[in-house]
Amino acid sequence: VSADGRAFTTGVKTTKGVVGYDLTRLLIGSEGTLAVITEATLRLTPRPEAKRTLRAIYRDVESAAEAVVRLMGQPVTPCALEFMDHRAIEMIRDYPEAAALPTDAGALLMIEVDGPAAYLEAAEAAVRAAAAGHGLLRVESASDPAEVKALWATRKALSPALRHVAPKKINEDVAVPVANIPALVRALEGLATRYGITIVNFGHAGNGNLHVNLLIDPEDPGQAEAAQGCLSEVFDQVLALEGTLSGEHGVGLEKRDYVDRELDPVALELMHRLKATFDPRGILNPGKGLPDPHPAPSPS
Amino acid sequence: VSADGRAFTTGVKTTKGVVGYDLTRLLIGSEGTLAVITEATLRLTPRPEAKRTLRAIYRDVESAAEAVVRLMGQPVTPCALEFMDHRAIEMIRDYPEAAALPTDAGALLMIEVDGPAAYLEAAEAAVRAAAAGHGLLRVESASDPAEVKALWATRKALSPALRHVAPKKINEDVAVPVANIPALVRALEGLATRYGITIVNFGHAGNGNLHVNLLIDPEDPGQAEAAQGCLSEVFDQVLALEGTLSGEHGVGLEKRDYVDRELDPVALELMHRLKATFDPRGILNPGKGLPDPHPAPSPS
Numbered sequence: 001v002s003a004d005g006r007a008f009t010t011g012v013k014t015t016k017g018v019v020g021y022d023l024t025r026l027l028i029g030s031e032g033t034l035a036v037i038t039e040a041t042l043r044l045t046p047r048p049e050a051k052r053t054l055r056a057i058y059r060d061v062e063s064a065a066e067a068v069v070r071l072m073g074q075p076v077t078p079c080a081l082e083f084m085d086h087r088a089i090e091m092i093r094d095y096p097e098a099a100a101l102p103t104d105a106g107a108l109l110m111i112e113v114d115g116p117a118a119y120l121e122a123a124e125a126a127v128r129a130a131a132a133g134h135g136l137l138r139v140e141s142a143s144d145p146a147e148v149k150a151l152w153a154t155r156k157a158l159s160p161a162l163r164h165v166a167p168k169k170i171n172e173d174v175a176v177p178v179a180n181i182p183a184l185v186r187a188l189e190g191l192a193t194r195y196g197i198t199i200v201n202f203g204h205a206g207n208g209n210l211h212v213n214l215l216i217d218p219e220d221p222g223q224a225e226a227a228q229g230c231l232s233e234v235f236d237q238v239l240a241l242e243g244t245l246s247g248e249h250g251v252g253l254e255k256r257d258y259v260d261r262e263l264d265p266v267a268l269e270l271m272h273r274l275k276a277t278f279d280p281r282g283i284l285n286p287g288k289g290l291p292d293p294h295p296a297p298s299p300s
Numbered sequence: 301v302s303a304d305g306r307a308f309t310t311g312v313k314t315t316k317g318v319v320g321y322d323l324t325r326l327l328i329g330s331e332g333t334l335a336v337i338t339e340a341t342l343r344l345t346p347r348p349e350a351k352r353t354l355r356a357i358y359r360d361v362e363s364a365a366e367a368v369v370r371l372m373g374q375p376v377t378p379c380a381l382e383f384m385d386h387r388a389i390e391m392i393r394d395y396p397e398a399a400a401l402p403t404d405a406g407a408l409l410m411i412e413v414d415g416p417a418a419y420l421e422a423a424e425a426a427v428r429a430a431a432a433g434h435g436l437l438r439v440e441s442a443s444d445p446a447e448v449k450a451l452w453a454t455r456k457a458l459s460p461a462l463r464h465v466a467p468k469k470i471n472e473d474v475a476v477p478v479a480n481i482p483a484l485v486r487a488l489e490g491l492a493t494r495y496g497i498t499i500v501n502f503g504h505a506g507n508g509n510l511h512v513n514l515l516i517d518p519e520d521p522g523q524a525e526a527a528q529g530c531l532s533e534v535f536d537q538v539l540a541l542e543g544t545l546s547g548e549h550g551v552g553l554e555k556r557d558y559v560d561r562e563l564d565p566v567a568l569e570l571m572h573r574l575k576a577t578f579d580p581r582g583i584l585n586p587g588k589g590l591p592d593p594h595p596a597p598s599p600s
Contacts, residue, residue, distance in 0.1 A: 002566055002570065006566045007566070008564040008565075008566035008567045008570075009564045009567065010564070010567050012475075012543075012544045013477050013542045013543075014475040014476060014477055014507065014508050014509070014542075014543060014544050014547065015475075015507045015508065016475050016504075016507045016508075016509055016544075016547040016548055017475060017544040017546070017547060018329045018544075018546050018547070018548060018549070018550050018551070019544055019545050019546050019551055019555075019559055019562050019563065020551075020559060020562075020563050020567070020568065020571050020589070020590065021326060021329070021330055021334070021571045021574055021575075022325050022326055022328065022329055022330075023567055023570060023571070025322050025325035025326070026321060026322055026325070026326045028322065029318045029321070029322055030321055030322075034321070045377075046374075046375035046377065047375070049375065074346075075346035075347070075349065076346075076416075077345075077346065115415075115416075115419070116376075116415075116419045116422060116423070118418060118419055118422050119415070119416045119418055119419040122416055122418050123416070175312075175314040175315075175316050175317060176314060177313050177314055204316075207314065207315045207316045208314050208315065208316075209314070209316055242313045242314075243312075243313075243314060244312045244314050244316075244317040244318075244319055245319050246317070246318050246319050247314065247316040247317060247318070248316055248318060249318070250318050251318070251319055251320075255319075259319055259320060262319050262320075263319065263320050264308040264309045264310070265308075266302055266306045266307070266308035267308045267309065267310050267320070267323055268320065270302065270308075270323060270577075270578065271320050271321045271323070273577045273578075274321055274574070274577065275321075276577075277570075277573045277574065277576075277577045278570065278573075289320070290320065
């Protein structure tokens with residue numbers, strides 16, 4: 001529904017289509033600031049015939065980060081590749097789901113491959129070969145549902161555990177090119193030490209998308225201030241590593257003042273003009289997603 | 301480069317990213333009317349380990365069209381699925397590449413599957429099972445490069461043959477949801493008969509994308525007029541079948557006057573406003589892609 005209250009449709013029901021501008025993809029991710037989406041038709045893909053789940057445990061985060069680069073650099077692309085650092089593992093140490101984790105686990109990866117059943121043995125062999133390397137302590141695999149559930153339990157226990165420890169934690173979702181994950185992990189370790197903040201890192205490493213959790217108590221003015229300084233440096237590091245401030249969560253209000261560090265100034269100006277074109281009265285989710293516009297030069 | 305001559309970049313180097321509006325996808329397919337693209341960075345995917353090519357010959361186009369629906373409705377999605385109707389086959393009858401085609405071939409499909417080598421036997425079995433049915437005359441398969449080339453020769457011979465027969469043919473690239481291909485093929489047969497125009501249909505059937513070739517002599521005013529009437533009905537049929545006027549070729553000047561039959565009027569108005577926002581002086585590929593705007597109501 002447009003800002004002036006008219007319902008409209010965009011897109012095609014075919015897998016291809018090049019008539020008109022791609023309003024569908026412009027609206028996706030616009031956080032309700034250009035129009036209101038009231039209905040969406042999704043394309044389905046065939047469900048994979050089979051799936052195999054592996055959990056690889058590493059001595060330290062650097063080893064696990066290097067394994068992510070190897071895993072994404074070979075032809076058998078995992079359908080899931082999740083990362084947990086040593087602090088994330090410590091968070092769930094006392095949960096029953098984590099009982100089986102070795103005491104020297106410094107990081108872990110959850111790796112899934114899917115596809116035709118006849119292919120999974122070769123696929124598992126390929127990801128096992130890529131997972132192997134410096135710092136690997138153990139790899140376990142599972143294919144039946146109960147075993148898979150047990151392996152995932154560690155990862156699933158993490159978010160509740162974090163909410164319990166630090167209900168007002170700052171949770172970012174930066175992403176970098178996969179090859180730069182080791183450098184990002186190193187940078188985050190350095191910032192945690194320098195600012196004296198516990199940072200827990202986990203997330204969708206196969207996309208280069210890490211959830212950076214700053215465990216702070218916002219009631220403590222010193223911690224809140226340190227967190228802002230630390231966060232600002234996290235974003236600068238991510239951008240220096242050719243990354244983005246948000247892989248999936250979006251910008252909203254929280255990150256709008258950092259957006260101009262990432263976006264090209266001309267592109268940002270075009271986005272402000274887009275917003276004004278679609279929503280001249282500024283009534284659609286006002287103030288979200290973009291920093292306040294500078295006075296735009298007249299379009300000559 | 302923006303209309304006022306400033307270079308800018310859009311998009312991310314990560315596989316995910318939700319900061320700002322998706323200008324990249326807005327510019328893709330905009331036919332040079334919103335900005336000038338001077339550089340593009342593409343993502344590569346791993347090359348498949350192996351590929352198998354099949355050619356299936358059917359008694360008539362309806363049988364082949366039904367086979368397309370079956371092929372795309374099972375889990376082993378082909379990486380290529382090309383269609384040629386009986387008139388397309390007749391066009392290349394005298395070419396050496398088509399020597400092996402049986403005289404009762406009424407339509408043919410080129411089908412390719414790719415993936416890990418260990419999987420291709422099962423994949424070929426699945427597509428053979430889907431290709432089998434009413435009207436199937438013969439299936440051949442190939443995996444070594446020389447055999448594959450021989451199978452594709454028929455399809456590759458077609459475009460030169462068509463250019464030879466009708467240098468000024470009208471070549472459209474409509475697309476419909478795959479399930480509606482049989483209905484589209486029937487409708488095109490009916491229009492060819494009613495308008496007395498030879499229509500040759502071939503194309504990327506797996507996408508629902510058919511190249512509809514009207515073989516006319518534009519020097520003959522009667523034929524040119526019939527072609528315009530026929531083309532208009534082709535587009536109406538495609539839209540009635542939930543399709544799009546262009547799967548891949550784009551709109552340019554040739555199809556701009558048909559665009560408002562497909563696009564929602566509110567969406568079209570937003571596209572005109574987008575164009576005015578990005579290119580206020582109208583200097584970027586003027587007149588292409590969209591019909592002339594009606595005077596827009598003020599945005600209240």
